[in-house]
Amino acid sequence: MVRATIIRVLNSENLASLRGMKKDSCNIIVAEGLFAKNKIGRFVVELLNRTPTSCVIITDSTVKKLYGSILVQELSRIARTDLITLPPGERSKGFSQCTKILSDLAKLGLDREGALILLGGGVVGDIGGFAASIYKRGVKHVQIPTTLLAQIDSSIGGKTGVDTEWGKNQIGTIYQPAGVLIDPAFLKTLPRHEILNGIGEMIKYGVTSSAKIFSELEANDIESGSDITHLIEPCCKIKARIVSKDPNDFGIRSTLNYGHTIGHSLEAASNYTMSHGISVLVGMISEGWLAHELGLFQTTDFLRQEALIKRLLRKDSLLNLRMSQNRITKFALTDKKNASGKLRMSLPERIGRMHVTKDGSFKTPVPIDLLKPSIDYAKNVLSVA
Numbered sequence: 001m002v003r004a005t006i007i008r009v010l011n012s013e014n015l016a017s018l019r020g021m022k023k024d025s026c027n028i029i030v031a032e033g034l035f036a037k038n039k040i041g042r043f044v045v046e047l048l049n050r051t052p053t054s055c056v057i058i059t060d061s062t063v064k065k066l067y068g069s070i071l072v073q074e075l076s077r078i079a080r081t082d083l084i085t086l087p088p089g090e091r092s093k094g095f096s097q098c099t100k101i102l103s104d105l106a107k108l109g110l111d112r113e114g115a116l117i118l119l120g121g122g123v124v125g126d127i128g129g130f131a132a133s134i135y136k137r138g139v140k141h142v143q144i145p146t147t148l149l150a151q152i153d154s155s156i157g158g159k160t161g162v163d164t165e166w167g168k169n170q171i172g173t174i175y176q177p178a179g180v181l182i183d184p185a186f187l188k189t190l191p192r193h194e195i196l197n198g199i200g201e202m203i204k205y206g207v208t209s210s211a212k213i214f215s216e217l218e219a220n221d222i223e224s225g226s227d228i229t230h231l232i233e234p235c236c237k238i239k240a241r242i243v244s245k246d247p248n249d250f251g252i253r254s255t256l257n258y259g260h261t262i263g264h265s266l267e268a269a270s271n272y273t274m275s276h277g278i279s280v281l282v283g284m285i286s287e288g289w290l291a292h293e294l295g296l297f298q299t300t301d302f303l304r305q306e307a308l309i310k311r312l313l314r315k316d317s318l319l320n321l322r323m324s325q326n327r328i329t330k331f332a333l334t335d336k337k338n339a340s341g342k343l344r345m346s347l348p349e350r351i352g353r354m355h356v357t358k359d360g361s362f363k364t365p366v367p368i369d370l371l372k373p374s375i376d377y378a379k380n381v382l383s384v385a
């Protein structure tokens with residue numbers, strides 16, 4: 001069974017001994033200042049369980065400028081290291097970019113005992129993880145996430161993939177990384193709107209899995225940028241626990257997809273001009289309304305969720321919400337939770353508790369004719385005509 005064990009490295013003493021590392025797990029190390037401690041090479045060797053024959057870093061051009069040369073320098077201490085750079089943003093997460101990565105890996109001569117090191121946000125992590133899973137039938141990879149969203153969500157759990165013209169993440173694999181190195185210090189260079197994207201997924205953890213995280217977010221001044229880095233580790237723990245129970249996403253893992261049926265549809269329908277986290281926040285308003293309409297989501301909690309999300313979303317981030325309802329619906333119908341052409345979503349009952357159907361499923365059937373009103377509801381609440 002794939003396990004995703006959290007290891008917290010608190011200080012340099014623990015860093016030296018790497019206590020708690022488990023050999024049959026995807027080890028996740030959360031440590032402030034990890035990247036600056038000149039120890040990355042050693043961590044990578046520990047996580048891979050061997051010294052790689054060579055390393056190839058995949059990153060995007062923004063992250064490369066900030067951290068690329070440090071990482072090349074660090075990894076060159078353990079093995080020959082090359083670097084592949086993508087343009088930043090969701091448009092790099094396509095099949096053609098993946099083909100290019102694969103041919104670059106072949107040109108660089110990466111063999112099956114080499115390693116991919118994925119330095120960047122969820123885009124680099126998803127497409128790089130996909131390439132790792134299919135190149136020579138699979139090479140080991142380590143995730144070094146540099147956005148809040150990637151640190152608390154996309155780098156953990158092994159979901160990889162690319163977007164297609166018929167929808168988001170429609171092609172991909174579930175392929176666990178050898179390990180994840182999370183340094184909250186990366187967030188110091190992250191623009192404010194990217195922090196908001198990550199807070200979107202934090203609110204999702206609150207609604208789906210932890211009333212405590214939700215209350216902490218409510219109590220924080222999140223809209224004006226208060227420090228939420230202390231919530232990174234609790235979010236990673238939730239993700240690790242759920243993925244360990246359901247690595248292949250046939251059961252409880254689908255609860256982490258709350259807000260994503262409509263969220264992914266908004267991203268795709270806007271040609272990816274709406275970011276993932278913002279789309280998921282809007283998606284939670286719509287899907288929260290659906291859950292309430294179906295008599296599942298308790299009214300007070302439904303309104304609490306709406307109030308918290310409204311605090312974060314500014315008009316300028318929502319301009320692209322004025323898109324055609326038909327396009328949104330078309331993409332919602334391609335969602336991977338659907339079965340036999342029927343729309344299914346993971347929906348909440350309370351803050352911190354998801355609905356389970358009578359037959360024990362976390363995916364609730366949703367009448368298709370409620371889809372449009374649910375999007376209208378979100379537009380109305382967010383005052384987007």
Ligand SMILES: NC(=O)c1ccc[n+]([C@@H]2O[C@H](COP(=O)([O-])OP(=O)(O)OC[C@H]3O[C@@H](n4cnc5c(N)ncnc54)[C@H](O)[C@@H]3O)[C@@H](O)[C@H]2O)c1
Nearest residue numbers: 062088089121122123146147149153154159186189190276
């Ligand atoms: N695999 C999963 O389980 C999973 C879960 C959630 C989201 N996702 C995917 O993740 C993607 C979104 O990820 P994202 O929000 O990280 O977007 P992203 O990877 O596009 O990064 C956002 C922007 O931040 C920049 N950036 C990254 N780190 C930086 C840093 N430290 N300082 C300054 N700039 C930095 C990047 O260059 C980019 O422009 C989506 O494709 C989504 O589908 C996957």
Ligand SMILES: [Zn+2]
Nearest residue numbers: 201260276280
């Ligand atoms: Zn997400």
